[in-house]
Amino acid sequence: MEWIILILGTIGHVGLWCVVFNRVHATAFPRKFRKFSEKAILVIVFAPLFWAFYLRIRIPGNTFADVISLPFITYYYYGSVGLGSLFVIRWLYRKLFFKLPNNVLDSQTERLNLKRELTGPLLHGNVPRLLGLFPFNEALLLTRQRMTIELEMPPALDGLKICQLSDLHFTGEVDISYFERVVEEANRFQPDLVVITGDLVDHAKCIDWIPKTFGKLAAPLGVYYVLGNHDRRIRSETYLRKNLHDSGLIQASANWHEIEFNGDTIQITGNALPWYRDAEQLPEQPEIDAGLKILLSHSPDQLTWARQRDFQLMFAGHTHGGQIAFPIIGPIVAPSKYGVGYSAGTFNFGKLTMHVSRGLSGDETIRWGSPPELGLFTLRSNQPTSANLKTP
Ligand SMILES: [Fe+2]
Structure with missing residues (x-):
C-alpha cells in the first residue's frame, strides 16, 4: 500500500x-x-x-x-x-x-521509411545525427494518413479531397530532400485543396527552400496556410509572407476566402492566435450561403473560437502528438491549454470536426510513438443527393 x-x-x-x-x-x-x-x-x-x-x-x-x-x-x-x-x-x-468519431467513415495509415528510401545524409549537425542513432526514433518515418469524413454539407461538395501538412519546421537539421519527398507524396494524393497549419520555416537560411518545397504543391483550389509560433523566429513576417506568396501560397488568415467547388461555395479562414493577431482583426464573417466552412488554426486551443463561428471542419497542428508517446501511457506533454487531450487525432463536437496533425518534423529530431503525418481527407456529405431522393 x-x-x-x-x-x-x-x-x-x-x-x-x-x-x-x-x-x-x-x-x-x-x-x-x-x-x-x-x-x-x-x-x-x-x-x-x-x-x-x-x-x-x-x-x-x-x-x-x-x-x-x-x-x-x-x-x-x-x-x-x-x-x-x-x-x-x-x-x-x-x-x-476514446474512440474515433462516428463521422470518420474510414481511416488508413501507410508508413514510409524515408531514412531507408532516400540516399544521402538526412540529418545535419551533431545533435540531430546523435538523436538519429537512437533506437526506434521515428523522426523520418513518414505516415500517409487517409481519412474519409462525413460532414453536414451539400452533396455538391461530396468527394472533396483536402491534404494537410503541418509543422514542417525548416531548421536545416533535416535535409531538404525529406521535405521534397513529403511534397511529392502530397501531390500523389491529387488533392483538390492543400492546407498548411503553421510552423513552416524556423530559420532564415531555409527561406530559399520555399519554392523548391511549398512552391511545388499542386491543388486546383489552391494552397492555403497559417503561420505558427516557430515562424516568429523569422524576424520579418512581411519577408516570410512575401516568399510564401511568391511561391503561390495563399495566406488564409486576416480574410474570409471563398472558393467555388462543383457549383457550391467553401468559406475558409485562418487563426494563429495567440502568436499572430490576424484572427482578432478579421472583418465580420460574410453571411454567404457557404456549403462548407473551414478553419486553419495553428493550435487546437482555438477550438472554442471555431465552435462560436459555425465551422464544420477545423485543421490544427502545433502539438506534434506530444512528440514522445510512451507505450500504454501515451504522451505526457503537449503545448496546449488542453494538455495532451487534443495532442493528435480527429475529434467531433456536434457540427464541428477537428483534426490535429502530428506534424511532419520538429525542433528536435526525435519522435517516439508519434511519427510524422501527412494527411488526406476525403469529405462525404451526410445529405442525400437529388438522384438518391428520386429513388423509391
Ligand atoms: Fe510545431
Whole structure:
C-alpha cells in the first residue's frame, strides 16, 4: 500500500509540473521565458528525489516517513497523491472511452521509411545525427494518413479531397530532400485543396527552400496556410509572407476566402492566435450561403473560437502528438491549454470536426510513438443527393 501511495504521489507531482509546462507553452510568452521555465520545471520535478537523499545523508537513520513528515512536504506529498489519483482516473477514462468519431467513415495509415528510401545524409549537425542513432526514433518515418469524413454539407461538395501538412519546421537539421519527398507524396494524393497549419520555416537560411518545397504543391483550389509560433523566429513576417506568396501560397488568415467547388461555395479562414493577431482583426464573417466552412488554426486551443463561428471542419497542428508517446501511457506533454487531450487525432463536437496533425518534423529530431503525418481527407456529405431522393 505504501508503494501505491508513493507511485500516486510521484504521478501527481510529475503530472502537476507537466500541466504547468503545457500551459506555459500554449502561450505567446517570450521564448527566453519559456526556455527558462523548461529548465526550472525540470529542476522542480527532480528536486524531491535529491531532497530526500540529502536529508537521509544529513541525518543518518532518517527514513522516508521522517522526510515526508516535515511541514509543507507533508501537505505537498499528500496533495500530490490526491492529484495523482485524479490523473490516473482521467487517463483510464480516456483509454476506455476514446474512440474515433462516428463521422470518420474510414481511416488508413501507410508508413514510409524515408531514412531507408532516400540516399544521402538526412540529418545535419551533431545533435540531430546523435538523436538519429537512437533506437526506434521515428523522426523520418513518414505516415500517409487517409481519412474519409462525413460532414453536414451539400452533396455538391461530396468527394472533396483536402491534404494537410503541418509543422514542417525548416531548421536545416533535416535535409531538404525529406521535405521534397513529403511534397511529392502530397501531390500523389491529387488533392483538390492543400492546407498548411503553421510552423513552416524556423530559420532564415531555409527561406530559399520555399519554392523548391511549398512552391511545388499542386491543388486546383489552391494552397492555403497559417503561420505558427516557430515562424516568429523569422524576424520579418512581411519577408516570410512575401516568399510564401511568391511561391503561390495563399495566406488564409486576416480574410474570409471563398472558393467555388462543383457549383457550391467553401468559406475558409485562418487563426494563429495567440502568436499572430490576424484572427482578432478579421472583418465580420460574410453571411454567404457557404456549403462548407473551414478553419486553419495553428493550435487546437482555438477550438472554442471555431465552435462560436459555425465551422464544420477545423485543421490544427502545433502539438506534434506530444512528440514522445510512451507505450500504454501515451504522451505526457503537449503545448496546449488542453494538455495532451487534443495532442493528435480527429475529434467531433456536434457540427464541428477537428483534426490535429502530428506534424511532419520538429525542433528536435526525435519522435517516439508519434511519427510524422501527412494527411488526406476525403469529405462525404451526410445529405442525400437529388438522384438518391428520386429513388423509391
Ligand atoms: Fe510545431
